[in-house]
Amino acid sequence: MAVFFLRRFLQTVVVLLLVSLVVFLGLYAIGNPAEILLPDDATAAERDAAIRSLGLDKPIWVQYGVFLANALTGDLGTSFVYNTPSITLILQRFPATLELALSALFIAIAIGAPLGLYAGLRPGTRLDRAIVTGSILGFSLPNFWQGLMLILIFSIGLGWLPSSGRGETGTIFGIETSFATWDGIRHLILPATNLALFKLALVIRLTRAQVRETMPLDFVKFARAKGVSERRILGVHVSKTIAAPIVTVLGMELGSVIAFAVITESIFAWPGMGKLIIDSINRLDRPVVAAYLLVITFMFIMINLVVDLLYTVLDPRVRLGGRT
Amino acid sequence: MTALETSRVATPSRWRPVLREFSESPGAVIALAICVLLLFAAVFGPWLAPQNPYDLAEISFFDSRLPPLSTSPDGHFYLLGTDNQGRDMFSAMLYGLRTSLFVGVASGVLAIAIGVSLGLIAAYAGGAFDAFLMRFVDFMLGFPSILVALMMLAILGQGTEKVILALVVVQWAYFARAVRATALSERSKEYIEAARSLGLGHARIVFGHLAPNCMPPVIVIGTMQIASAISAEATLSFLGLGLPITEPSLGLLISNGFNVMLAGLYWISVFPGLLLLVLIFAINIVGDRLREVLNPRNAR
Numbered sequence: 018m019a020v021f022f023l024r025r026f027l028q029t030v031v032v033l034l035l036v037s038l039v040v041f042l043g044l045y046a047i048g049n050p051a052e053i054l055l056p057d058d059a060t061a062a063e064r065d066a067a068i069r070s071l072g073l074d075k076p077i078w079v080q081y082g083v084f085l086a087n088a089l090t091g092d093l094g095t096s097f098v099y100n101t102p103s104i105t106l107i108l109q110r111f112p113a114t115l116e117l118a119l120s121a122l123f124i125a126i127a128i129g130a131p132l133g134l135y136a137g138l139r140p141g142t143r144l145d146r147a148i149v150t151g152s153i154l155g156f157s158l159p160n161f162w163q164g165l166m167l168i169l170i171f172s173i174g175l176g177w178l179p180s181s182g183r184g185e186t187g188t189i190f191g192i193e194t195s196f197a198t199w200d201g202i203r204h205l206i207l208p209a210t211n212l213a214l215f216k217l218a219l220v221i222r223l224t225r226a227q228v229r230e231t232m233p234l235d236f237v238k239f240a241r242a243k244g245v246s247e248r249r250i251l252g253v254h255v256s257k258t259i260a261a262p263i264v265t266v267l268g269m270e271l272g273s274v275i276a277f278a279v280i281t282e283s284i285f286a287w288p289g290m291g292k293l294i295i296d297s298i299n300r301l302d303r304p305v306v307a308a309y310l311l312v313i314t315f316m317f318i319m320i321n322l323v324v325d326l327l328y329t330v331l332d333p334r335v336r337l338g339g340r341t
Numbered sequence: 342m343t344a345l346e347t348s349r350v351a352t353p354s355r356w357r358p359v360l361r362e363f364s365e366s367p368g369a370v371i372a373l374a375i376c377v378l379l380l381f382a383a384v385f386g387p388w389l390a391p392q393n394p395y396d397l398a399e400i401s402f403f404d405s406r407l408p409p410l411s412t413s414p415d416g417h418f419y420l421l422g423t424d425n426q427g428r429d430m431f432s433a434m435l436y437g438l439r440t441s442l443f444v445g446v447a448s449g450v451l452a453i454a455i456g457v458s459l460g461l462i463a464a465y466a467g468g469a470f471d472a473f474l475m476r477f478v479d480f481m482l483g484f485p486s487i488l489v490a491l492m493m494l495a496i497l498g499q500g501t502e503k504v505i506l507a508l509v510v511v512q513w514a515y516f517a518r519a520v521r522a523t524a525l526s527e528r529s530k531e532y533i534e535a536a537r538s539l540g541l542g543h544a545r546i547v548f549g550h551l552a553p554n555c556m557p558p559v560i561v562i563g564t565m566q567i568a569s570a571i572s573a574e575a576t577l578s579f580l581g582l583g584l585p586i587t588e589p590s591l592g593l594l595i596s597n598g599f600n601v602m603l604a605g606l607y608w609i610s611v612f613p614g615l616l617l618l619v620l621i622f623a624i625n626i627v628g629d630r631l632r633e634v635l636n637p638r639n640a641r
C-alpha cells in the first residue's frame with residue numbers, strides 16, 4: 018500500500034511538472050507579455066525597464082524556474098483584468114460552481130433513480146424501452162443545446178424562471194449560498210437542471226442495472242417470504258442496497274460535472290469558475306487561464322487518486338494483480 | 342502471400358451477414374438513411390443551397406431577421422428564415438453541416454489512425470512500451486474530454502486545424518485501449534503464428550494480418566466518437582473557442598442565434614440545433630446497432 022501510494026505521489030508530481038511546463042511555454046513564452054501590459058506610446062527605455070522588471074531578459078529556463086517557485090508558494094500571477102491574484106479569483110468563484118454541481122447531482126438522482134428503478138423492475142416492457150431509448154437521446158443532445166431549449170421554454174416561452182445570473186444569495190452557517198433566498202433558488206433551478214440532464218442517462222442506466230441485479234437475490238426472496246410488503250422491500254431493503262454503489266459512482270463523477278459546468282455557466286451567466294475561464298480566454302487574461310489550468314489539473318489528479326484508492330480498498334485485486 | 346489472399350477472399354462473406362443483421366432493425370436503417378442523406382447534403386451543400394451565405398453580393402441586409410417561410414419583397418423565398426445579416430438560414434445550415442461533419446470525420450479518422458496503430462503495436466510488442474502507453478491512456482481517460490479540448494484550445498487559440506488537433510488528442514486513447522484489448526486475444530491465434538512461421542516482417546503481421554481482425558470494436562467506437570466529436574466541436578464553437586467566424590459550423594450558428602434568442606428570434610438558433618441533434622442522434626443509433634451486431638458474444 019505504501020509503495021502504491023508513493024508511486025502514485027511521484028506520478029502526480031511528474032504530471033504536474035509537465036502540465037506547468039506546457040502551460041508556461043504555451044501561455045507565457047509565446048508572445049511577449051510586455052507588449053500587452055505596456056501602453057502603445059511607451060518609449061524604448063520604458064520597454065526595457067518593464068522587460069527587466071518582469072524578468073523577461075533572463076533565459077527561458079530561469080523564467081520557468083521563477084514561475085514554478087512562485088506557483089509553489091501559491092502565487093500564480095495577477096489577473097490583467099481584475100488586478101487581483103488569479104488564484105484568489107478562482108477560489109472566490111469555486112463555491113458557486115460547487116453549489117451548481119452538487120445541486121445538479123441531486124436533481125439527477127431525484128429524477129433518474131425512480132425512472133431507473135421503474136425500468137429495472139419491468140425489463141422489456143414498452144415503458145422500459147422508452148426510458149432506455151430516451152437515455153440514448155439524452156446522451157446525444159449536446160449539453161449547451163439543452164440549456165438553450167430550457168431558456169427558450171421556461172424563461173422566454175413560459176416566463177417562469179430567470180435565465181441568467183445567480184440572483185440573491187444569503188448566508189447559512191456562514192456559507193454564502195443561493196439556497197438561502199427564494200430568488201437564489203429560482204436562479205439555480207434552470208442551470209442545475211441543465212447540468213443534471215448530462216448525468217441523467219448515467220443515473221438511469223446505473224439504477225436499472227443495479228435493480229436488475231438485486232431483485233433476484235436471496236434477501237429479497239426472504240423478505241417476500243416473511244410477508245414484507247412489496248413497497249417496503251423496494252423502499253427500504255432494495256433502496257439501501259443499491260444506494261451505496263450509485264452514490265459512489267456519482268461521487269466519482271463530481272469532477273466531470275464540475276468540468277462540464279463550464280458550458281452551463283457560460284449559457285446561464287452563472288458566476289462560477291467555468292465562466293471565469295471562458296471570459297479570461299476571450300479577454301486574453303493569461304495569468305487567470307494559467308492558474309485555472311493548473312488548479313483544474315491538480316484537482317483532477319487528486320480526484321483520480323481518491324478514486325483509485327477507493328477501488329484499491331474496495332477491490333484488493335486491483336492492488337495485487339494490476340500494473341497499478 | 343497465401344494468408345493475404347485468403348483474408349481478401351474472406352472479406353465480403355464476413356460483412357454480408359453483418360449487413361443483413363443490421364437491417365433487421367428498422368430504426369437503425371432509418372438512422373443510417375438519415376446519416377447518408379446528411380452526408381450527401383454536406384458534400385453537395387454548395388450546389389444545393391439557394392445562396393452562398395458567405396458571399397456578400399448574394400445576401401441582402403434588408404432581408405435580415407425574416408421568420409421561416411417568408412418571401413422577401415424582391416421575390417426570394419426563405420424556407421427557414423434569415424439571420425441578423427439577412428443570410429438564408431437553410432443555406433447557412435448546409436454550409437455549417439459541411440464544416441461540422443468535416444471536423445468530426447477528419448478528427449475521427451486521424452484519431453483512429455493514431456490510436457489503432459499505437460494500440461496494435463503495444464499489444465504486439467508488449468513489455469515496457471505497452472505498460473507505458475497504457476498508463477498514459479489511463480491518465481488521458483481520467484480527464485473529461487471536453488476539459489482537455491478546452492485546455493488545449495486555451496493554449497493554442499482558435500482555428501479549424503487546432504480544433505481537429507484537440508479532438509484527436511482527446512479521442513485517440515479510446516481507440517488505443519479498445520484495439521489493444523482485442524489485439525491481445527487475437528495475437529495468440531493460429532493465423533498470427535502462421536504468419537510468423539512464414540517469416541513475414543513485424544510491420545506486415547501487425548498491419549496486414551492483426552489489424553483487419555481488430556476492426557469490429559474500432560468501427561463501433563469510431564461511429565460513436567464521430568458523433569461525440571461533432572458534439573464537442575459544436576460546444577467549443579458555441580463557447581467561442583472553436584472554429585473561426587469565417588467558417589461557421591452548426592455550433593457557431595447556434596451561438597449567433599443565442600444572442601438574439603432572448604429577443605424572440607428563435608429560428609436562428611433552433612433550426613441549426615435541431616439539425617445537429619438529428620445528426621448526432623442518427624449516428625449514435627447506427628453505432629448502438631453496430632455494437633449489437635458486431636458484438637462477438639452474439640454468436641453468428
